[in-house]
Amino acid sequence: MESLDNTVKPYDVYLSRGQGAILYDKKGKKYIDLLAGVAVNLLGYNNKKINKAILSQLQKYIHSSRWFYNENQEKLAKKISEVTGASGVYFVNSGAEANEVAIKFARKWGIINKNGAYKIITFKNSFHGRTIAALTATGQEKFHKYLKPLSPGFIYAEFNNIKSVEEKIDDEVCAILIEPIQAEGGVWIAEKEFLLNLSKLCQEKNILLIFDEVQTGLGRTGKIFAYQHYGIKPDMITMGKGLGGGLPLSCVAVNKKIFTILENGDHGTTMGGNPVACAAGNIVFDTVSKKSFLNQVKQKGEYFINELKKIASKKIKEIRGLGLLIGIELNENAAKYVEIGLKKGIILNSVKPTIIRIVPPLIISKKEIKKAIEIIGEILK
Ligand SMILES: Cc1ncc(COP(=O)(O)O)c(C=O)c1O
Structure with missing residues (x-):
């Protein structure tokens, strides 16, 4: 080999x-x-509280599927919704998958609520993950080169340039997906005025605003979520990386507007919200929220x-x-x-x-x- x-x-x-x-x-x-498993190990290595929570859940049961209530998952979802004001928290396994789910929800919302609107505006130099739709959302040609045809319906605007976003908007746009800081793209921070205008534009044009906080969330920027620096509220927030304390866990938190769009069977994943990962997740979230x-x-x-x-x-x-x-x-x-x-x-x-x-x-x-x-x-x- x-x-x-x-x-x-x-x-x-x-x-x-x-x-x-x-x-x-x-x-x-x-x-x-200074890498932390690619921005994952928020509470460092051999954290006693995380270890204890993981062991305790391991000794009960390791996995159960989404067909059964899971206390750890419920507790974590409540905490996330208390901070974000979300009506629903949908657990999956990676940052890319969380973005995939957000994209699906935006599309269903657009089809039902906005005359079939399906286009999603993302940004040049962004990064949203390696699955095909998340990779298409990623505004970097180097990732697209050998994978064409890509998933249709994504348009790329200039980061920190509201005019460029305005020019791309038409009746078919259902959502805008953005990282508040383009981290993988080279650590480029969104300007306050730009994000305020973006949020205003989304409200005026009835477009969903999705924040990809997979890397910026959970205390990384000195706030629980980076959107809190800007005084705006996205309709959906995706998070992952350190959420499971080093175990695979991610989620999308959605507000009331989206929550009602989702129905039984619209979201599914075998491992999403695994009780052991959520046990660690509760420790992480409690700590980074202080x-x-x-x-x-x-x-x-x-x-x-x-x-x-x-x-x-x-x-x-x-x-x-x-x-x-x-x-x-x-x-x-x-x-x-x-x-x-x-x-x-x-x-x-x-x-x-x-x-x-x-x-x-x-x-x-x-x-x-x-x-x-x-x-x-x-x-x-
Ligand atoms: C902003 C952002 N979104 C999504 C992802 C993809 O996350 P994952 O590798 O867990 O799929 C990353 C990973 O670096 C990221 O930085």
Whole structure:
């Protein structure tokens, strides 16, 4: 066998264990983890509360299907709806799948409530997942190239450009799907005015607004959800990544307008809302909803960004971010610095040829951030 999976080239590191924001490899080498399993491990490694909740549910039953009530799922759904004001929370297994479900619901809503409207506006440089409709929603040609014909009915507008959205709107548009921060696209933050205008436009034109908070949600930006920075309310919110504490779990939270569109059988998934993943999910959601926790994320994010900005290096073009979702844009290729970082004991990740994305566990300490900045400074000097 040449490789287990030809679509990925793993680094030459075999991990053995993790504690907090630190990972250890089989040789005992220590790494400050600024990737967190791709923005997943919000509460870090070996979190005692998550472990206990998972074990406790494992000892009861591991899986039951959606044909039975599941206390953990119900509790988590209630918490999400209390924060978001959602009338319904539909659990699935990945970020892509959550977006697929949101797309289906938007289409059904458009067909029934808006004379068959089916088009969905998304944004250039966006990322919504790897299943075919989510990938079509993703506004990056490099992902589309060998998969055509794609799913019809998606139109791409310019991010942070309301005119470009207005130009794309016609009677056939049922929804707009947007990431408040294009994370995989290179950490580009939506401007407040743009999102306020977008929300207004959706209301005026009777178009659903869907926020993909798969990466920005659950405390990552210093608020439970990034939409809360903007004072607007999307009709649907998708979330995933860290929701299951490291186990596969995602969902779409929908408001009253959509909730009534859904009927028995309109949504289905064998593993969605798995009780073990939801047990972990309750711990994650309780923790990231705490004001003190969110304040710490905010403070640590500001400290991280400000200290990065102090690094005097011609290699750095721009530092940007919100909370603990940070981008370092370089004037040159970033891949080699990710490799050097590994050798020096930090796990970085480049999302675009010249952009390094930093998404550590939210529980990372200030001391660990300080050490990571020191290493980044050395690497980029
Ligand atoms: C904003 C956003 N949406 C969707 C996804 C897809 O999530 P998953 O890989 O769990 O399908 C990602 C993954 O990086 C993401 O960042």
